[in-house]
Amino acid sequence: MYDLASPTVDRGRYADAVTPWEQESWRTAALGWVEAGLAAHGLRVTGRLQVRLRPWSVLVRVPVAGRAAVWFKANPQASGFEGALTAALARWVPEHVLEPLAVDADRGWSLLPDGGALFRDVLERETVQPRAWEDLLRRYASMQHALVPYAREIERLGVPSARTAELPEIFDTLLAEDTALRPDERARLDTLRPRLVDWCAELAASGIADSLDHSDLHDGQLFNPEPGRYTFFDWGDAAVSHPFCSLQVTARRACGRYGPEVLPRLRDAYLEPWTGAGHTAAELRRAAHLAWRLSALGRARAWGRLFPVAPGAAPLAGQSARTLLELTEDPPL
Structure with missing residues (x-):
């Protein structure tokens, strides 16, 4: 299980922005979904989560045993299409984009592999x-x-x-x-x-x-x-x-x-x-x-x-x- 008290949280310049991360029930559901998504690929979490909160997304770096970290992203409703779009692009133009490990289009959640160097x-x-x-x-x-x-x-x-x-x-x-x-x-x-x-x-x-x-x-x-x-x-x-x-x-x-x-x-x-x-x-x-x-x-x-x-x-x-x-x-x- 995740230790919800342990993540490091980066709010950048947006200390007052309100995101779903503030809700314990949402965090529990989201991180449980991440665990299930990783398990479907034979992966498990190791180490501390790093959370980046912005008014336009919740982004969590999830360290994974035996490979590069993966990334959980939650979008607001108005950009909740991003996960489904990313999955579709991976079918249509796979050489240009990331292929998600998991997507919940209804909740605007996606789990993405590491893409290498920015x-x-x-x-x-x-x-x-x-x-x-x-x-x-x-x-x-x-x-x-x-x-x-x-x-x-x-x-x-x-x-x-x-x-x-x-x-x-x-x-x-x-x-x-x-x-x-x-x-x-x-x-x-x-x-x-x-x-x-x-x-x-x-x-x-x-x-x-x-x-x-x-x-x-x-x-x-x-x-x-x-x-x-x-x-x-x-x-x-x-x-x-x-x-x-x-x-x-x-x-x-x-x-x-x-x-x-x-x-x-x-x-x-x-x-x-x-x-x-x-x-x-x-x-x-x-x-x-x-x-x-x-x-x-x-x-x-x-x-x-x-x-x-x-x-x-x-x-x-x-x-x-x-x-x-x-x-x-x-x-x-």
Whole structure:
């Protein structure tokens, strides 16, 4: 049995966030489920659990005898699709993702194997050239391309729809519901709406079908267990949307490390898997330009997928509004 008094607990900057971990009955049920899931694979726990609590997830590192640790993750209801999505991706694109050891889709629980070194950790300990980022973007785009036929099935798993044609409606909802925007900021976004509608219509007409958008693919959301191998994970912010909306977060992280001069090569590496079906380089680059700006909508909406957040969780205050305001910024490509 687990000793519930023994785990180390990391709350980061979110000491006041309310998660299910505070409920003893929930902890007992969740950790019992973990034990059963491990037993089904002939595994058992050894050592102390390490718990990471955030407003968007409960994550538990579970040391296991004879192999690398496994990870239990619990999502809030609004991102409870993540376990089922991860399991489906393991069937459809197994070379790109983790295969869960167990999933409880109804409760938003998943048990995952260790994926090896985070790309972020590799960047800290080694000299990594920009071409590695080009390679991971090319591989990620290849995965998205392969997932286009599964877009409807992905939505049936509960993944939110943010299809290109729906983005103006999503914009209207976000604007109406966001109470953190100042009057002048709201006015700027209101003024932008006619142009946003035109951008969405142009992007929808580009001939690139909607697919899975990770929405937050940065160096801490992918594993790099060996050179040239990348495993994508953490799908709680995902949506079915224009696939090119994924480019912005990754490209910005790379530019922050190497400078803006790497951006054109990153963009073109990402676009390589989409060059078939008669699309010209100019057309693809224009679509990437539009999606770079419009990606703010999916990311702003994802900030609502949280456990209850108690007063005083200041780091989250206004985050959706700040992301929404990126719509007013000209893309750098």
